[in-house]
Amino acid sequence: MIGTSKQRDPTLPIRHQVGKLEDSLIREIAHEGMKDPDIIPLWFGEPDLPTPNFIISAANQALRDGHTFYAPNLGIPELRETLSTYMSELYKRQINVDRLAVTSAAMNGMMIIAETLIDPGDNIVAVTPVWPNFLRCVEIMSGEIRMVPLSGNTSGWKLDLDRLFAACNKETRAIYINSPNNPTGWVMERKQQRAVLDFCRDKGLWIISDEVYSRIIYDQSLAPSFIEIAEPEDLVIVINSFSKSWAMTGWRLGWVTGPPRLTPVIEKLNEYNVASPSSVAQHAGITAIRDGDNFIASMVDRYRLARDVIHQRLGSMSKVHMPQPAAAFYAFFSVDGMTDSRHFAKKLMHETKVGLAPGAAFGAGGENYLRICYAKSPEILSSALDRLAPVFNL
Numbered sequence: 001m002i003g004t005s006k007q008r009d010p011t012l013p014i015r016h017q018v019g020k021l022e023d024s025l026i027r028e029i030a031h032e033g034m035k036d037p038d039i040i041p042l043w044f045g046e047p048d049l050p051t052p053n054f055i056i057s058a059a060n061q062a063l064r065d066g067h068t069f070y071a072p073n074l075g076i077p078e079l080r081e082t083l084s085t086y087m088s089e090l091y092k093r094q095i096n097v098d099r100l101a102v103t104s105a106a107m108n109g110m111m112i113i114a115e116t117l118i119d120p121g122d123n124i125v126a127v128t129p130v131w132p133n134f135l136r137c138v139e140i141m142s143g144e145i146r147m148v149p150l151s152g153n154t155s156g157w158k159l160d161l162d163r164l165f166a167a168c169n170k171e172t173r174a175i176y177i178n179s180p181n182n183p184t185g186w187v188m189e190r191k192q193q194r195a196v197l198d199f200c201r202d203k204g205l206w207i208i209s210d211e212v213y214s215r216i217i218y219d220q221s222l223a224p225s226f227i228e229i230a231e232p233e234d235l236v237i238v239i240n241s242f243s244k245s246w247a248m249t250g251w252r253l254g255w256v257t258g259p260p261r262l263t264p265v266i267e268k269l270n271e272y273n274v275a276s277p278s279s280v281a282q283h284a285g286i287t288a289i290r291d292g293d294n295f296i297a298s299m300v301d302r303y304r305l306a307r308d309v310i311h312q313r314l315g316s317m318s319k320v321h322m323p324q325p326a327a328a329f330y331a332f333f334s335v336d337g338m339t340d341s342r343h344f345a346k347k348l349m350h351e352t353k354v355g356l357a358p359g360a361a362f363g364a365g366g367e368n369y370l371r372i373c374y375a376k377s378p379e380i381l382s383s384a385l386d387r388l389a390p391v392f393n394l
Contacts, residue, residue, distance in 0.1 A: 025357075028342075029356075030043045047244075052295050061283075062283035073276055076279065083097075100256070103266075104273075105241060107254075108252070109239050122172075124173060125172055132361055147363050150186055182213065182328050183332040184325070185332070188224060209236065211240055218326060237256060244329075248285075253281045303329045331371070332366075344358070345370060352390075
C-alpha cells in the first residue's frame with residue numbers, strides 16, 4: 001500500500017517510493033540516441049529556436065547591473081508586478097500580485113504543488129495522455145495517480161467528463177488537466193472547464209491546470225484558461241512557464257497563479273527547495289513579457305506551417321493515423337501494427353535515424369502512439385519525414 005514501510009536495498013537505503021520511481025522513457029530514448037550524431041532528435045518538447053537577442057541582452061544587462069544575488073522567495077517584485085499586468089491584460093480580469101509566485105520553471109512549481117497537496121495515500125485524477133513529470137511528483141510524495149484517458153481518432157481528441165468525475169473518490173485531492181495538451185495538442189473547451197470547476201467546488205477539490213502552451217494555439221489567439229472563469233479564492237492553481245512562449249527552455253523560469261492564501265505556502269516551500277529562481281533569469285523574464293508579443297506571433301506562425309506540413313505528409317502515410325493538433329507543437333499519432341511503443345521507437349530510431357518519443361511515456365491512452373515534436377526548421381522536418389516515409393508507407 002502507498003506510504004507504508006518497505007524493505008530497503010541495504011546497499012542503497014533510500015526511500016522506497018523514490019527507489020521504485022520509473023525512469024523517463026523519453027530520456028531513455030534520448031540518451032540512447034544522443035550517442036549517434038546522425039540521428040535527428042525529435043524526442044524532447046524543445047524548439048530549435050534560440051532565445052531571442054532582446055531577452056539575452058536583458059540578461060547581460062542584469063549581470064552588468066549586479067543582479068547576481070539571492071532574490072525573494074516569491075520572485076523579484078518587478079517581475080511579479082509585470083506578471084500581474086500581463087495576466088490581467090491577457091485574460092481581461094484583474095490578477096493581483098498576491099496570487100503570483102515565481103518558480104524555477106514550471107517543473108519546480110509542479111513539485112511544490114505536489115508537496116503542498118499530497119499526503120501518503122491521497123490521489124490525483126489526471127487527464128492523460130500527458131507529459132509524465134507531474135505524475136512522478138505525486139508518486140514521490142507517496143500519492144496515487146488515477147488516469148482518465150482522452151479518446152482520439154483522426155477527427156480529434158475528446159474528454160469524457162462522466163469518466164473523469166467517476167474516477168474521483170474520498171482520497172482525491174485534485175484534478176490535473178494539461179490544456180493545451182502535450183502530447184496530443186488537445187484544447188479543453190470552455191463548457192467543460194466550467195463543468196469541472198462546478199464539480200470541484202462542490203466536492204472541495206483542487207484544480208491543477210497546466211497551461212504552459214496557452215499562447216501556442218492555431219485557430220484562436222489564446223487557449224481557454226481556468227483563470228477566466230474562477231474566482232480568486234477558488235481552489236484553482238494555474239502553472240505557467242517561460243520555456244515555450246519565449247523559447248527559454250534552459251533558463252528554468254516559471255510562475256504559479258493561485259488563491260492568495262496559497263501564496264505564502266509556495267513562498268515557504270520555495271525557500272526549502274531552491275530559495276529563489278535565478279535573479280538574472282527573472283530580469284530577462286521581465287523583458288520577455290514586456291517586449292515579446294511580436295516574437296510569440298512569429299513563432300506561432302512558424303509552428304503553424306510546421307504543423308500543416310506534418311499533418312499533410314506524415315498524416316498521409318499509409319500506416320499512420322493522426323488527428324490535426326489544435327495547439328502546442330506536437331503530433332501524436334498511431335501506427336498500424338505497433339503494440340510496444342518503447343520498443344518500436346528504439347527500432348525506428350536505429351533504422352531511420354529519427355528519434356521520437358514513445359507514447360507509453362505519457363500514461364493511459366498513449367501506448368499505441370508516438371510523439372513527434374515539430375518545433376523545428378522546415379529543413380530538419382523535411383529530412384525527418386523523408387527518412388520515416390519508407391517505414392510508414394509500407
